[in-house]
Amino acid sequence: MMFALSFLVVISGAFLPLLIVVYQERLTMEEEVKALEALEAEMYHYLAGLAPQESDYLITREHAGGGLIKFCSQWTGVNGRDYEKCLYAAR
Numbered sequence: 001m002m003f004a005l006s007f008l009v010v011i012s013g014a015f016l017p018l019l020i021v022v023y024q025e026r027l028t029m030e031e032e033v034k035a036l037e038a039l040e041a042e043m044y045h046y047l048a049g050l051a052p053q054e055s056d057y058l059i060t061r062e063h064a065g066g067g068l069i070k071f072c073s074q075w076t077g078v079n080g081r082d083y084e085k086c087l088y089a090a091r
Contacts, residue, residue: 021079028077036085039073043089046071064088 038055045052046061046069057073064070072086 024079028079028081028083031075031077032083032085035073035075035083039071039085039087043071043087047089047091067091 035057038057039059042052042055042059042061057075060072060074062070062072067090068088069091070086070088072084074082074084076082
């Protein structure tokens with residue numbers, strides 16, 4: 001009986017941190033999808049001549065030359081790492 005309880009405690013102690021990391025990575029991937037959706041919406045609003053919309057992400061715009069405009073989104077994920085994704089559009 002005592003061996004089973006000890007075994008359960010050791011296994012739980014080993015897998016719990018792993019499950020937390022996997023959960024944080026999953027949340028970060030969801031954040032990335034939301035950031036890309038916000039980035040795409042901002043790009044379409046700009047190309048259509050509409051006013052920019054509110055976003056939880058920092059979105060920047062700059063001219064990349066050759067008639068291209070670069071839209072970039074930057075954020076810090078749940079896992080603590082910084083991310084940046086960019087899209088290019090021709091106007």
